[in-house]
Amino acid sequence: MLPRVASSDEPLRLAVLISGGGSGLTALLRYQEAEPRAHQTVLVLADSTDAGGLDHGLERGIQSAGIPLPDIADRVERRLAHEELVHGALLAAEVELVVLSGYMRILTPNFVRRWKGRLVNIHPSLLPKYPGAHAHRDALADGATVSGCTIHLVDEGVDSGLILAQSEVEVKPNDSVSDLQERIKKVEHVLYPEVLDRLAVGGFSV
Numbered sequence: 001m002l003p004r005v006a007s008s009d010e011p012l013r014l015a016v017l018i019s020g021g022g023s024g025l026t027a028l029l030r031y032q033e034a035e036p037r038a039h040q041t042v043l044v045l046a047d048s049t050d051a052g053g054l055d056h057g058l059e060r061g062i063q064s065a066g067i068p069l070p071d072i073a074d075r076v077e078r079r080l081a082h083e084e085l086v087h088g089a090l091l092a093a094e095v096e097l098v099v100l101s102g103y104m105r106i107l108t109p110n111f112v113r114r115w116k117g118r119l120v121n122i123h124p125s126l127l128p129k130y131p132g133a134h135a136h137r138d139a140l141a142d143g144a145t146v147s148g149c150t151i152h153l154v155d156e157g158v159d160s161g162l163i164l165a166q167s168e169v170e171v172k173p174n175d176s177v178s179d180l181q182e183r184i185k186k187v188e189h190v191l192y193p194e195v196l197d198r199l200a201v202g203g204f205s206v
Helices: 023-034 054-058 075-092 109-115 135-141 177-200
Strands: 012-018 039-046 063-066 097-100 119-123 146-153 163-170
Touching: 012 023, 012 075, 023 039, 023 054, 023 177, 039 054, 039 075, 039 177, 054 063, 075 109, 097 177, 119 177, 135 146, 135 177, 146 177, 163 177
Parallel strands: 012 039, 012 097, 039 063, 097 119
Antiparallel strands: 119 146, 146 163
16 A cells, blocks of 8 residues: 655655664755655654664654664564564654665564555665665676666565666776765665655555
């Protein structure tokens, strides 16, 4: 189920999930501040309390919190318990669309099923090429001349959901992982907000 069709008068309520410094979050918040949009960030969540990106939300008066993994010995139970805490925070904030932006945890099928169609991710490659956590390294190791980013709905697989949009970036001969990462980030920061615009007003069908 896709989110409701929204407007600038009744914007879609977004939660942004991060793990680090939140550069993508910052780009999205600036985009939303520039003029009325059909989506509004109402919640920022991180998987730790010391994620630097939380400050970007707090500075703007947005409810922002780190939810670390609970102290449970069993890894499976710990993961499920953590997702229950995240799910509870999303419901409490009346979130309508969950935006993964540098969120480094793989979500369980149990969580995905609850938010399927309302859960979107950005990945730093042209999927289906180079899924997983090391897309830049894999692209360089493969001798790719083009990479980029993909925005997709999240399903129960890893980087396997319906592709909404992609943008290409040249891979230069002497690129390091960090060189390619920074070049792709610049494209991500433009594409992601624009796709959220389209998603918020019903511009995609599944």
